Amino acid sequence: MEQNSSSAGTQYMLMFENALFSFTASLPCLVFFWVNVLILYTLRSRAVFREASRYVLLFHLLLADTLQMILMQTLFLLSSVRLLLVIPLCALLVLMTHATHDFSPLMLVLMSLERLVAVRMPLRHAAIATPRNSVWACLAAWAFTVSTVLVRLGLMLPSSNMPALSAQMSQTCNSLVLYPTSQSRLFDEALVYILFVLAFLSIAGSYAAVMSAARSLSTDQASARKARATLLLHLFQLSLMVTSTFMDVLQVTLYYALPRVVFIRVQITIYIFLIVLPKCLSVLVYGLRDPAIRTALILNLFIIVSTCQWILTNFTGLVVLERALFGLAASLPCLVFFGVNVLILYTLRSRAVFREASRHVLLFHLLLADTLQMILMQTLFLLGSMHLLLVFPLCALLVVMTHATHDFSPLMLVLMSLERLVAVRMPLRHAAIATPRNSVWACLAAWAFTVSTVLVRLGLMLPSSNMPALSAQMSQTCNSLVLYPTSQSRLFDEALVYTLFVVAFFSIAGSYAAVMSAARSLSTDQASARKARATLLLHLFQLSLMVSSTYMDILQVALYYALPRVVFGRVQTIIYIFLVVLPKCLSVLVYGLRDPAIRTALILNLCCRRKGQQTQCTDKTPQL
Numbered sequence: 001m002e003q004n005s006s007s008a009g010t011q012y013m014l015m016f017e018n019a020l021f022s023f024t025a026s027l028p029c030l031v032f033f034w035v036n037v038l039i040l041y042t043l044r045s046r047a048v049f050r051e052a053s054r055y056v057l058l059f060h061l062l063l064a065d066t067l068q069m070i071l072m073q074t075l076f077l078l079s080s081v082r083l084l085l086v087i088p089l090c091a092l093l094v095l096m097t098h099a100t101h102d103f104s105p106l107m108l109v110l111m112s113l114e115r116l117v118a119v120r121m122p123l124r125h126a127a128i129a130t131p132r133n134s135v136w137a138c139l140a141a142w143a144f145t146v147s148t149v150l151v152r153l154g155l156m157l158p159s160s161n162m163p164a165l166s167a168q169m170s171q172t173c174n175s176l177v178l179y180p181t182s183q184s185r186l187f188d189e190a191l192v193y194i195l196f197v198l199a200f201l202s203i204a205g206s207y208a209a210v211m212s213a214a215r216s217l218s219t220d221q222a223s224a225r226k227a228r229a230t231l232l233l234h235l236f237q238l239s240l241m242v243t244s245t246f247m248d249v250l251q252v253t254l255y256y257a258l259p260r261v262v263f264i265r266v267q268i269t270i271y272i273f274l275i276v277l278p279k280c281l282s283v284l285v286y287g288l289r290d291p292a293i294r295t296a297l298i299l300n301l302f303i304i305v306s307t308c309q310w311i312l313t314n315f316t317g318l319v320v321l322e323r324a325l326f327g328l329a330a331s332l333p334c335l336v337f338f339g340v341n342v343l344i345l346y347t348l349r350s351r352a353v354f355r356e357a358s359r360h361v362l363l364f365h366l367l368l369a370d371t372l373q374m375i376l377m378q379t380l381f382l383l384g385s386m387h388l389l390l391v392f393p394l395c396a397l398l399v400v401m402t403h404a405t406h407d408f409s410p411l412m413l414v415l416m417s418l419e420r421l422v423a424v425r426m427p428l429r430h431a432a433i434a435t436p437r438n439s440v441w442a443c444l445a446a447w448a449f450t451v452s453t454v455l456v457r458l459g460l461m462l463p464s465s466n467m468p469a470l471s472a473q474m475s476q477t478c479n480s481l482v483l484y485p486t487s488q489s490r491l492f493d494e495a496l497v498y499t500l501f502v503v504a505f506f507s508i509a510g511s512y513a514a515v516m517s518a519a520r521s522l523s524t525d526q527a528s529a530r531k532a533r534a535t536l537l538l539h540l541f542q543l544s545l546m547v548s549s550t551y552m553d554i555l556q557v558a559l560y561y562a563l564p565r566v567v568f569g570r571v572q573t574i575i576y577i578f579l580v581v582l583p584k585c586l587s588v589l590v591y592g593l594r595d596p597a598i599r600t601a602l603i604l605n606l607c608c609r610r611k612g613q614q615t616q617c618t619d620k621t622p623q624l
Contacts, residue, residue, distance in 0.1 A: 022080040025268045028276050029073045036066040038304075042296045049293075053129035054114055060138045061107040068100035069279045076271055079172040080264075090173035091156055098152060098175070099145040102192070104241055105199035106141040108234045110134075112206040115227040119210050122220065148191060155184040176252055196242050203238060207231040233289075240278035247274050327385045330573050333581050334378045341371040347601045354598070358434035359419050365443040366412040373405035377580050384477040384556075384572070395478035400457050403480070404450040407497070409546055410504035411446040413539045415439075417511040420532040424515050424524060453496060460489035479556065501547050508543065512536040545583035555579075 040062055042049070049055040075093055078085065085093075114134075118125045156178045171177045179185040210231060214224040250270060254263055345367055347354070354360040380398055383390065390398075419439075423430045461483045476482045484490040515536060519529035555575060559568055 022077060022268070025076065025272055025276070026073065028272065029069055032276075032279070033066065033069060036062055036069070038300060039293065039297060040066065042293060042300050045300070046296060049296075051131050053131060053134040054111065055293075056131050056134040057107060057111045057114060057138065060141075061104060061111070064100045064103040064107065065279045068097060068104070069276070071097040071100065072271075072275050072279075075173060076275075079174070079267075082172055084169050084171070085173050087169060087178070090169055091153070091178055093173060094175045094178060095149045095152055099149050101241070101244070102148050102195060103141055103145045105196055105238055106144065107138070108238055109199050109202045110137050110141065112203045112231055112234050115230055116206040116209055119220070119224050119227045120213050122223070151191070152188060155179060155187060174251065176249070192245055196238065196245070199238055200235070203231060203234045207235070237278070244274050244278055247271070250274075327382055327573070330381065330577055330581065331378065333577065334374055337581075338371065338374060341367055341374070344598065344602060345371065347598060351601060354601070356436050358436060358439040359416060360598075361436050361439040362412055362416045362419060362443065365446075366409060366416070369405045369408040369412065373402060373409070374581070376402040376405065377576075380478060381576050381580075384479070387477055389475070390478050392483075396458070396461055396483055398478060399480045399483055400454045400461075403457060404454050406546070406549070407453050407500055408446055408450045410501055410543055411449065412443070413543055414504050414507045415442050415446065417508045417536055417539050420535055421511040421514055424529050424532045425518050427525065427528070456496070457493060460484060460492060497550055501543065501550075504543055505540070508536060508539045512540070542583070549579050549583055 040059065043055055043059045043062075044050065049059075071093060075097065114129050117128050121128070169177065175188070176185060179188065207228065210224055210227045214221065214228070247270065251267060254266055254270075258266060345364060348360055348364040348367075349355065354364075376398060380402065419434050422433050426433070480493070481490060484493065512533065515529055515532045518524045519526065519533070556572060559571055559575075563571060
């Protein structure tokens, strides 16, 4: 029973990882699909682009790249979820993908010839490279790709296989499984390679002809120089297209050579670098590089943004939707680092070597406080985003708990600095002073101090004159500034926080100076002193990040009255991510993953799933 639950848990983890990787691979496709559509609209929205031959050719090239991106993304997602199709549907998707893939090198050849005519025959260029001739050339290219599709269809569907057309496939959809024989696959590959070789020779020949024409004094040197650069970009783009032809072959080879988990990761990496990026680069190479297209694109982008701004301003439902999306975007890093924090906390408590080391005990309490503060701050942020008004006691409880965890973190940095100082200045007495028991007592004293500051803040928030109004609902969203009844109480709270941070700064800086002084002694372990100096500098850096988060409430209230409501919601999200989320997330990177012992144990916990008993990793466990 336990083994079944373990295998089910592993299967769910694999499904989750597959979904996460697929989402990551889909993001650049969505971004560049939107950019492609915007450029296509720009090329068709102005007469200056519709009447220029090279822009007509560029439109068809980007159209083919966009269609291929959609088809390849569809095949990739079907493969990721391991959805098996019937043969006709799979053949339709594959043949349409091949058609768009074969069309792109033909368009590069036409664009190269257009540049060649512009340089070698500038007086006849306007008569030869007309929009009408360009459209007919593009239609001829599409007709050629349709003919290659018909040839492939004949290779895929011999007469002996006609009765099995309605059967479901036994493998995920790709071009290799559709061909019944190795000869048909070989013929398809030969067709593709011949096409790319001819395209390469055509572009290379055009480049040589332009180079030859550039030596003539009658040639426009600026036009020839631009043509050479464009043709080199065509060759570069063609080389990227050639790499994508190896996608199916490489996938099938790796499918049988690698474990399933590793294959999924490698498959996504190959897909991004061999399929997505070459298609995305067409926009950068041919679209944004052109000043005319770039200017029109920026203008259209401003028009779209202004339209969206007007819609969001005049329709409350869309404002709520945007606020929800921004809240989700701010919550994602919190969820990720919350999971990492919990895993490190479990790692620090699961092994005796960490429970019996003073610095790891202190680190456990620091990460615990950071995790609690992250939960509380995220709760307050979501309540503020939804403009949900709380009753006074609940708001006060959330705020004072947030302040308690916030005040606890600099105290832990001080204790961790003192522990490093003792390790360097008194190495022989370090084991007797920095014991796990003493560390726990020091942490309890720090928690007791934060509880005392909580009581002081409650006294500032709740004077006797306000006691009858405790059950009333607040008129503003919950934050610390609206809880204090007078400016004197707010000033006292700020003075308390700043005093705490100043004392923590001088304590850590003094420990750093003492370690620097001890490092000059010959009896001091130089390696230990060097590590202690690096750790204390990280403590100071982390303390500076904590100070920045103290301005969150003040900055929010100031911006709330200075900015429009829609703009304030966006700025609030950005401030929250950079002043609150990132400083808390960096504790994991600075203090957890930097430690080799914790890093090794963390990887073991990720690789080896413990289900009721200690399990051993295989030989494939990562070595550090």
